[in-house]
Amino acid sequence: MKYLLVVFIILTVFFSCKKDKVGFEQTPYELKIPSHFPDMIIPDDNPMSVQGVALGRKLFYEKQLSGDNTMSCGSCHGPESSFSDPNQFSTGIDGIQGNRNSMALINLGWQTSFFWDGRAKTLEEQILGPVPNPIEMHQSWKDAVAKLNGSVEYRNLFFMAFGEAGIDSIKVAKSIAQFLRTMISGSSKYDVMYKYENNLSLNSEEQSIYTTITPSEWAGYDLFKSLNGADCFHCHKGTMMQVNGFSNNGLDASFSDLGRGAITGLVGDNGKFKIPTLRNIALSAPYMHDGRFTTLDEVIDHYSFGIQQSPSLDPLIEYSAQGGVQLDAMEKDLLKQFLLTLTDYNFINNPDFREP
Amino acid sequence: MVKKTISIVVLMLLVIVQSCDKNSKELKIKYADVLEVTVQPTYGSDILYLDSVIVTPEGYDMKLTELKFFLQNVNNGSNMLLEDGLFDYRLKGIKALIGLGTPADFQNLSANIGVESSVNHLDPSAFNNNCVLNIMNANDMHWGWSSGYIFVKIEGKVDTIPDGTPLFDHNIAYHVGLDDNVRSFSVSNVNWQKSADHFYQLPLKFDFEQFLIGETESINVKDEDFTHSGSSELLLTQKIANNFKHSLTPF
DSSP states (O other): OHHHHHHHHHHHHHHHHHTOOOOOOOOBOOOOOOTTSOOOOOOTTSOOBHHHHHHHHHHHTOGGGSTTSOOOHHHHSBGGGTSBOSSSSOBOTTSOBOSSOOOOOOSGGGOSOBSTTOOBSSHHHHHTTTTTOTTTTOOOHHHHHHHHHTOHHHHHHHHHHHSSSOOOHHHHHHHHHHHHHTOOOOOSHHHHHHHHHTTOOOOHHHHHHHTTOOHHHHHHHHHHHOTTTTOOTTTSOTTTTSOSSEEOOSSOSSOSSOBHHHHHOOGGGTTBEEOOOOTTGGGSOSBTTTTOBOSHHHHHHHHHHOOOOOTTOOTTOTTGGGTSOOOOHHHHHHHHHHHHTTOOHHHHTOGGGSOO | OHHHHHHHHHHHHHHHHHHHOOOOOOOOOOOOEEEEEEEEEEETTEEOOTTOEEEOTTSOEEEEEEEEEEEEEEEETTEEEEEEEEEEHHHHTTEEEEEEEOGGGGSSEEEEESOOHHHHTSOTTSSOTTSTTSHHHHGGGBOSSTTOBEEEEEEEEEEOOOSSOOOOOEEEEEEEESGGGOEEEEESSOOOEEEETTEEEEEEEEEHHHHHHOSSOOOOTTTSOEEOSOGGGHHHHHHHHHHHHHHEEEO
8 A cells, every 4th residue: 555655646646746847938029019000919829928038139249140150140231221232232241142142131020921022921031032142142041050059158048049959940930020020110200291291299309309390391291192292101101111022113014023923923923013111211232123223303203204114014003004102303302201201210320230 | 855846846747737737718708700701703604703805795805904892781681791891913813802601691791892982982091901902902993092993994905906916906994982872882692602611612703704795785896985974974884884783793
């Protein structure tokens, strides 16, 4: 009888101990979402945590992720350029340039496709791309993970971020995605205009910003939204200043880069590229998927007189047969003044987004 | 002694088994029927596919590139099947909406084509995440809040120059919105078709040829190619809203 009791106690202790693992409980991260924004949908398999965001921020600026330890994500997505690259094409570690301009990283938590051609459907999937890409960071994930594994600090940070030991590419992507989801831009002068226009309450800071909005900026906004003006609003509107989709905006009559068409295989998608946000547009030059325009003036000129006809041209581009919306010099100036209201200095200067 | 020992062992096993047991309470699930409304775009008696060539009544080659619309307050009197549905032929195929109920409760169906005024001008960011009116789901079917939602969106490309070269360089864009352009839609004696256990479908069709011919007014895609429901486009907008309504019928 005594033996049975001893066995029972041992079994009980064994079962109760077996489930216990040494772990670390993450602190939930609370996103600071502007009141006029929709909810951000966080993937179930990558909840936001303070530790995950901190790790992601460190990894975003980690040059060990590149083959020769010279490049990080931040190399081509610098804060001064609204987290894009001021060069037309980014240059990888082997001195090779791509053929598309680096996209600005803004409000990525609300995006439904990534890269100019939308080939990645999630942020995590997108992040897995540049490290092994031979014209970018050119390093296998196996080697990148081995480097990180060689660091006691990283081993600890990954443990704290995911509650278990071990580093792999998925965890790298998840933590960087967490960091990128915190990069929310919603405090530009445009946001005040949007809220005012739609009878949403302004706080005291916004009310003081409201008083600085000039008649020219309002007039530029009217042009922006006008069918017979600049007609920008089909693709760029609302809180995100974009719609989630792809468009051929009349850059070329024939295509050296098929864009979305290369992904879907549909002729009708040839020459279409992801519609980007216009937030911080004044800072994210050069413009278009191939960075062909260096100034906002060139962009406005394109939509005024430079539209090229092609089978997949977006049907919503007004006056395309005449080359564009035909803005005169004064209208161009007003439109540009409005575009400058989209600059969010709080976002650009946020120390939480800088290299730790 | 043996009897006592066996009893103790059984008791111990019960304790262990009980501690490992997951909540295994019997779940009594009450099944509701799933009712799905589909809309098959057609061109006359043919299936209409996006990006495929059709010939308009005027003889122009044409490709449809987008077909989207809202159905709202899909109900039979006090029985509500679904408050808001968004048909998007390119993204979602022929599925228009799915609701829960029983076919007997929905022998007649009424709905709005569009979004009624009490909802049309609400903050599109404030709808719950699953609602098609949330701006993340409505996406390009919203004009930027103050003016509300685009109720019906039809876009395409037409070859209006009969020279044998398929240019398709003439765009059409019909964007119907604004409160006055909501249209009501109804089906009587609904024939719910059982597709599986507890799953019934109501197949509707949108006949684009009928849309162009119209019940009383036809649409010429060469000359009537564009509306965003502006004040100068009122007549065409209303014609499109009316023709759309009359082209949506049981399949």
